[in-house]
Amino acid sequence: MKKKNIYNIISLSLLTLLLGSCKKYFDVNPDMRTELDTPEKVGELLVTAYPSADYFLFAELASDNSVDKGPGDFSLNDIARDSYLWKEVAQVSDSYSPNSYWLDMYRAIAAANHAIEAVDENNFGTKGQQYKGEALLTRAYAHHMLVSLFSKSYQINGDNSTPGIPYLTVPENTAFKNYERGTVASVYEHIEKDLLEGIRLIKGITxxxxxxxxxxQAANAFAARFYLFKGEYDKVIKYASAIFPENNFKQNLRPIAGALKAAGSNSPSLFASSQQNFNLLLANVYSNFSSIAASCRYGAGLATEKIISGNTVAGKQFYQYYTRFGGIPDKLQLGKYPTYTYRANPYTTDWTYYTIQCLFSADEALMNRAEAYINTGDYASxxxxxxxxxxxxxxxxxxMLHTITEAKVLSFYNTTDIKAGLMSTVMDFKQKAFAHEGIRWLDISRLGIEISHRQLNSNWDTTYEVLKKDDLRRVFQIPASAALSGLPKNPR
Incomplete structure (x- = not known):
């Protein structure tokens, strides 16, 4: 059995495909210099197979949840600006840049691959197989996020021969290796294989x-999202329903207008709590996203508030908890995730920000199922x-006042097409409910939703730029470091 230490586990991330530096991500990783000779050690390694970087900032800024607040008392952030303007984002090392997210997800993939190899080389019994299942799921998730952000969206019943992202299934033991992006179709085939085997293997895991x-539950939520992207709606319904087999979704949703409202300033801690049934998968990530999006010129402002607090087809708006950064009206801060800080060195004034983010929730799974029901013609469900x-x-x-009916949907959206009206309802609900959770951009991308961004000059003159359905800027550019290693860049 080869010794697997943390340095050769991340050799892929640092020496081959990525050619970058993300040392800070590994400062808190467990020391894996001992052999992976027990299932418990494999389990420890898999702690590092989850995201520690944040895609919320560049995804939310590219979406229509953000606005140009104009010249004034706002800070500037290159990632926020470039994402909002749909430019190639500056290749900085901040943990919320596309570059860092790419690096981080391939780091997670490398850890998963070493875990799988260790299980395959040893007789670890049932627990080992369960950890292999977890590793397959983390590998599938990381690749799915990468292909969703850095490749053209999967086209249901369409052409998916466009470039994907490298799908890595074996540990890397050489310093340099040629990689291919494959196609979106081939990446999806690999994801589905890992996903289904992972779900099978983790049965009974604790x-x-x-x-x-x-x-x-998290595995089923991932499957529901994956098959929604693929347009296999019966499978979406199957996996979403398996999350709560008693079909008691409502009792396990975020109590936004109940307990979370009552919590007030403590709601972020409750929102991200591991004790809550509505949170299916959480991750510790380096992020100060909420403050950046509020304080920057490009980010959340009064226009965002109008979207998330607007009226709904139910006849009343959703309750939203938010504050204003520094008390300034156009610096909107959604109270979702708690912010923590620490100093790695007591002699420095540099603080590291981190938070707990929700990767899968009961709320998203329910909306994915609703969309699937619409596409199968089951409007009542x-x-x-x-x-x-x-x-x-x-x-x-x-x-008596707020129950949604077909008649209300047709009237509210001024349409005679109930399917289109119900789809508008789902998209409207998701944008309002999941603002600042990265989900809106995924919907914009996969459904080809056209959005516009306003731009203000120094005289406050306003222009609008539209991101059309076939706009190549819908795909984030792969990092320059990856392109230098031979991967073809996304066309522009």
């Missing part, structure tokens, strides 16, 4: 901190899911 690992979702988010909910 963890000390289950919400920070691919437990069975879709309405049931939408009403359950609205009930926990509307303050003072009254079924």
């Amino acid at each position: 963890y000390k901190s289950p919400k920070f690992h691919f437990n069975e 879709a309405l049931k899911d939408l009403n359950d979702f609205a009930q926990v988010r509307i303050e003072g909910y009254d079924a």
Whole structure:
């Protein structure tokens, strides 16, 4: 059995495909210089197979959840500006840049591959196979996020021969190796294979901190999202429904207008709590996203507030908890994730920011199922899911006043097409409910939603730029370091 230490586990990330530096991500990793000769050590390694970088900033700024707040008392952030303007984002090392996210996900993939190899080379029994299942799921998740952000979206019943991202399935033991991007279709085939085998293998798995690992609920939520992207709607319904087999989704949704509202300034800690059923998979990530998006010129402002607090087809807006950075109206800060800090060195004034982010929630899974029901023509079931979702988010909910019906949908969206109206309802609910969670950009990308960004000059003159359905800027550019290693860049 070869010795696997943390340095050769990340050799891929540092020496081959990535050619970058993300040392700070490994400062808190467990010391894996001993042999992976027990399933427990494999489990320890898999702690590092989850994201520690943040895609929220560049994804949210590229979406229509953000706005140019104009010249004034705002800070500037290159990542926020470039993402908002749909330019190639500066190749900086901040943990919330596309470059760092790419690096971090391949680091996670490398850890997963070493874990899989260790299990395959040893007889670790049932526990070893369960950890292999977890490793397969983390590998599939990392690749799915990468292909969703750095490649053209999967085209349901369409052409998926466009460039994907390298799908890595074996540990890297050479310093340099040629990689191929493959196609979006081939990447999806690999993801599906890993996903299905991972779900099969983790049956009965237990963890000390289950919400920070691919437990069975999280695996089913991932499958529901994956098959939504593929357009296999019966499978979306199957896997989403398996999260809560008693079909008691409503009792396990975020109590936005209930307990979370009552928590007030403590709501971020409750929102990201590992003790809450609505959180299916959590991750510790380096991020100060909420403050950056609020304080920067490009980010969350009054225009964002109008979107998330606007009226809904239910006849009343969703309750939203937010504050204003420095008390300034156009510096909107959504109270979702707690912010923590630490100093690695007591003699420095540099603080490291981190938070707990939710990668999969019961709320998203329910909306994915509602969309699947719509696409299978089961409008009654879709309405049931939408009403359950609205009930926990509307303050003072009254079924007599706020129940969503087909007639209300047709009237609110001024359409005679109930399918189109229900899809608009799902997209509207998701944008309002999941603002600052990175989900809106994934929907914009996969559905080809056209959005516009306003731009203000020094005289406050306003122009608008539209991101059309076929705009090549919908795909984030792969890092320059990866391109230098031979990977072809995304066309512009």
